[in-house]
Amino acid sequence: MLIDGTAIAAEVRAEVASGVETFRQRRGRVPVLRVVLLGDNPASQSYVRAKKRAAEEVGIDAETLLKPADMSQSAMLALLAELNEAPNVDGILVQLPLPDHIDEGAIIRALDPAKDVDGFHPENVGKLVLGDDTLEPCTPAGIVEMLKRSNVETSGAHAVVVGRSNIVGKPMASLLLRRGLDCTVTVCHSRTRNLAEITRQADILVAAIGRAEFVTADMVREGATVIDVGINRVEDLTRERGYRLVGDVDFEAVREKAAAITPVPGGVGPMTIAMLLANTLTAAQRRTA
Numbered sequence: 001m002l003i004d005g006t007a008i009a010a011e012v013r014a015e016v017a018s019g020v021e022t023f024r025q026r027r028g029r030v031p032v033l034r035v036v037l038l039g040d041n042p043a044s045q046s047y048v049r050a051k052k053r054a055a056e057e058v059g060i061d062a063e064t065l066l067k068p069a070d071m072s073q074s075a076m077l078a079l080l081a082e083l084n085e086a087p088n089v090d091g092i093l094v095q096l097p098l099p100d101h102i103d104e105g106a107i108i109r110a111l112d113p114a115k116d117v118d119g120f121h122p123e124n125v126g127k128l129v130l131g132d133d134t135l136e137p138c139t140p141a142g143i144v145e146m147l148k149r150s151n152v153e154t155s156g157a158h159a160v161v162v163g164r165s166n167i168v169g170k171p172m173a174s175l176l177l178r179r180g181l182d183c184t185v186t187v188c189h190s191r192t193r194n195l196a197e198i199t200r201q202a203d204i205l206v207a208a209i210g211r212a213e214f215v216t217a218d219m220v221r222e223g224a225t226v227i228d229v230g231i232n233r234v235e236d237l238t239r240e241r242g243y244r245l246v247g248d249v250d251f252e253a254v255r256e257k258a259a260a261i262t263p264v265p266g267g268v269g270p271m272t273i274a275m276l277l278a279n280t281l282t283a284a285q286r287r288t289a
């Protein structure tokens with residue numbers, strides 16, 4: 001079975017659109033998202049454009065604040081303070097990665113946790129680990145939606161997460177462990193010994209390594225559910241844009257063994273964007289409650 005992220009994301013976006021409409025009727029305004037992007041990295045610019053377009057389609061007021069790559073950290077903190085104070089701004093997203101002269105942790109800590117639609121602020125991370133209601137990081141939250149809406153059995157399942165980043169691996173592990181999902185969770189990373197031996201035990205395998213086609217068929221158990229978080233650009237001069245996207249999973253070989261698998265593109269990526277919209281609506285509802 002192919003887990004169609006594009007289709008599930010469209011369902012989520014339709015639900016958000018109806019929530020936005022109800023919000024507008026009750027509050028007399030629409031939810032507001034501000035995206036801060038430093039510099040002109042082409043991949044970042046294309047992600048940010050996709051986010052803005054998706055937000056507008058569900059009725060969210062979205063603006064991108066494009067700033068020069070050499071903006072100082074103090075100027076950035078001042079901008080965030082302004083957005084934190086603005087009564088009608090519900091969600092703030094600072095596009096990562098940031099240039100080297102900026103301390104990412106300091107920027108994330110400066111966000112109002114109530115407006116942190118990425119769910120990266122330490123207060124929101126703490127709540128996530130405790131199992132409290134919070135704004136959940138978009139990529140892992142999107143994966144949970146895909147599993148639920150595809151009726152993948154999670155209770156007691158062995159979930160193996162490969163990758164320990166703060167934006168995917170760690171929050172993914174916390175979510176899968178939570179009451180309601182109830183997975184047995186193993187987190188692997190670049191120093192893990194006998195990686196293939198562990199991934200072969202996975203009922204649910206989440207690949208968030210950041211290396212093209214890293215997960216091969218011999219690493220996957222027959223009948224596993226495979227979630228591919230990777231977005232890797234591989235040179236392909238037969239394509240108009242000069243590259244194609246591949247995941248962290250060798251899709252063609254692994255699909256023969258997996259019971260269910262997410263493609264790239266059209267898998268986790270569109271869900272990440274859909275959950276950003278859902279988080280923006282949630283932030284707006286909670287802030288105005």
Ligand SMILES: Nc1nc(=O)c2c([nH]1)NC[C@@H]1CN(c3ccc(C(=O)N[C@@H](CCC(=O)O)C(=O)O)cc3)C=[N+]21
Nearest residue numbers: 047094095096097118138231265266267269270272273
């Ligand atoms: N503060 C912050 N929050 C983020 O959520 C965040 C970020 N920074 N920095 C960069 C990463 C990357 N990311 C993606 C979202 C959607 C697709 C997506 O929809 N991809 C399409 C393909 C798009 C294409 O064709 O290039 C797909 O997989 O089908 C990809 C990547 C969000 N990120």
